[in-house]
Amino acid sequence: MASFNKVLLMGNLTRDPELRYIPSGTAVVKFGLAVNRDYVDKQSGDKKESVCFVDITVWGKQAETCNQYLTKGRPVFIEGRLEFSSWETKEGDKRSKLEVVAERVQFLGGRKDEPQGDGGGGPPARREPARSAARAPAPAAGGSGGAPPAGAGSDDLNLDDIPF
Numbered sequence: 556m557a558s559f560n561k562v563l564l565m566g567n568l569t570r571d572p573e574l575r576y577i578p579s580g581t582a583v584v585k586f587g588l589a590v591n592r593d594y595v596d597k598q599s600g601d602k603k604e605s606v607c608f609v610d611i612t613v614w615g616k617q618a619e620t621c622n623q624y625l626t627k628g629r630p631v632f633i634e635g636r637l638e639f640s641s642w643e644t645k646e647g648d649k650r651s652k653l654e655v656v657a658e659r660v661q662f663l664g665g666r667k668d669e670p671q672g673d674g675g676g677g678p679p680a681r682r683e684p685a686r687s688a689a690r691a692p693a694p695a696a697g698g699s700g701g702a703p704p705a706g707a708g709s710d711d712l713n714l715d716d717i718p719f
């Protein structure tokens with residue numbers, strides 16, 4: 556039988572990310588996410604809100620980026636998968652937990668708390684020069700004299716072409 560495990564969530568961080576490194580040196584960050592749902596109570600007709608609190612785990616370089624830029628209250632979009640863990644406490648009690656392992660974290664909103672007029676979203680702007688630099692040697696090595704130099708106006712074009 557086929558299986559499918561995909562989660563899409565949008566909400567606000569309930570606490571600052573906690574960064575740790577496992578013995579192999581891989582970064583892992585954990586934080587909480589609050590996802591709100593507005594609805595109308597059918598009995599009373601009143602507008603109500605319910606909140607679902609979800610534990611999020613992010614691995615690798617993306618974990619370090621989340622730790623650097625995210626803070627409590629910041630809105631994010633998470634794409635990931637559900638993971639179930641169970642264990643036994645020292646007292647012999649059985650515990651279990653369902654969490655989301657994020658495969659992609661998209662920062663939402665601007666960096667209102669920082670005095671930079673870049674319009675928000677620090678990580679995409681920081682990563683863009685690295686991608687341009689990685690592409691720069693290709694035209695020179697290929698010897699295509701008619702092509703514009705790598706990075707010439709491509710920063711603005713690439714940012715607009717990104718669908719997220």
